[in-house]
Amino acid sequence: MQNKILSHEQIQHKTRRIAYQILEANVDEKEIIIAGIDGGGLKFAKKIKKILESICKAKISLCKIQMDKENPLNSEISTSILEKDYVNKSIVLVDDVLNSGTTLIYGVHHFLKTPLKQLKTAVLVNRNHKKYPVKADYKGISLSTSLQEHVNVKFETNNDLVYLD
Helix, strand or coil: CCEEEECHHHHHHHHHHHHHHHHHHCCCCCEEEEEEECCHHHHHHHHHHHHHHHHCCCEEEEEEEECCCCCHHHCCCEECCCHHHCCCCEEEEEEEEECCCHHHHHHHHHHCCCCCCEEEEEEEEEECCCCCCCCCCEEEEEECCCCCCCEEEECCCCCCEEEEC
16 A cells, blocks of 8 residues: 655655755855765666756766665675765765665665765655764655555656555
8 A cells, every 4th residue: 555655746846845945055165076875876866967957057977876775785885986086075975765774774884984074864755763863964754654664656757656555
């Protein structure tokens, strides 16, 4: 059984709000790197990037983060942008759902090996079941759910949806 949490219009509104919050935190930056975790995070990052490009003058770069989400500790994390290209830059690490925090904390850990101007995190849905001390700096919605419930994010042209199973 599906319980709709966010409609397409609500997702668009929350994405726009997050983009404006990112802009406010980076108003003097010449470049902002939006780093999306492959899968839903990358799709959400592309939506944020598109809005940022329409509201600010800074160069908005998209970075794809690849990792084994099931076993991030023993997997290689790779980025589509070379490390030298994000040194001393402002990065926003993006995922669709913050559940236990595992994926986000390993993504953050990867970037902490490099000197950065700032590193922030953004998620569409923030669940309150954290296993690690990681928080979303920008979030669309916070949900208190049971561990048995599953948050699904579906990104489809003109039919984005967040629902609970």
